[in-house]
Amino acid sequence: DSGVTQTPKHLITATGQRVTLRCSPRSGDLSVYWYQQSLDQGLQFLIQYYNGEERAKGNILERFSAQQFPDLHSELNLSSLELGDSALYFCASSLSLSGGFYNEQFFGPGTRLTVL
Amino acid sequence: TQLLEQSPQFLSIQEGENLTVYCNSSSVFSSLQWYRQEPGEGPVLLVTVVTGGEVKKLKRLTFQFGDARKDSSLHITAAQPGDTGLYLCAGAGNQGGKLIFGQGTELSVKP
Numbered sequence: 197d198s199g200v201t202q203t204p205k206h207l208i209t210a211t212g213q214r215v216t217l218r219c220s221p222r223s224g225d226l227s228v229y230w231y232q233q234s235l236d237q238g239l240q241f242l243i244q245y246y247n248g249e250e251r252a253k254g255n256i257l258e259r260f261s262a263q264q265f266p267d268l269h270s271e272l273n274l275s276s277l278e279l280g281d282s283a284l285y286f287c288a289s290s291l292s293l294s295g296g297f298y299n300e301q302f303f304g305p306g307t308r309l310t311v312l
Numbered sequence: 313t314q315l316l317e318q319s320p321q322f323l324s325i326q327e328g329e330n331l332t333v334y335c336n337s338s339s340v341f342s343s344l345q346w347y348r349q350e351p352g353e354g355p356v357l358l359v360t361v362v363t364g365g366e367v368k369k370l371k372r373l374t375f376q377f378g379d380a381r382k383d384s385s386l387h388i389t390a391a392q393p394g395d396t397g398l399y400l401c402a403g404a405g406n407q408g409g410k411l412i413f414g415q416g417t418e419l420s421v422k423p
């Protein structure tokens with residue numbers, strides 16, 4: 197158990213809909229990262245928040261957005277969903293801005309999103 | 313753009329055999345992590361290597377970081393069915409703390 201929690205575990209929805217994925221980081225960690233894992237693209241970095249502020253962006257679609265709240269939990273919002281958005285979405289956390297001294301990140305169990 | 317290439321993509325071996333997984337890049341990374349992921353679960357951190365030429369051992373697993381910090385390898389001795397899983401290498405990107413992942417090596421160890 198990494199200490200990172202994610203809800204829900206599974207999510208099934210239809211094209212065009214909007215969903216929210218939730219992540220609680222390990223106790224004491226200030227950085228939260230979101231990654232998408234699909235069969236063809238592997239694990240891809242989406243976005244990073246540190247202590248409530250956006251700090252780095254990857255190839256995140258404009259239809260996707262995220263935020264980190266004062267209690268440090270984070271939400272990833274996916275809207276106008278398409279079939280291709282079906283994937284595993286992981287949240288990871290680390291103590292510091294640069295992922296810890298050695299850039300170590302600890303991953304949650306993921307949310308499996310299926311868009312029908 | 314920083315990229316990590318892992319090889320092989322798939323590996324199916326018998327229990328007791330040895331294997332090596334490679335992770336290569338043309339870019340220098342400040343550190344490199346190896347993760348193991350089981351189906352339906354999140355990646356679990358195995359080790360972090362930081363210094364060029366560094367070798368770390370975790371029971372039957374040996375991790376090496378290349379001298380130029382552009383490549384790494386994972387060697388498993390006497391593989392066991394419990395070693396089955398997806399092995400991922402990840403390097404610290406040059407933008408914040410994001411990790412750049414290799415495509416992964418799917419290892420299957422048959423009893």
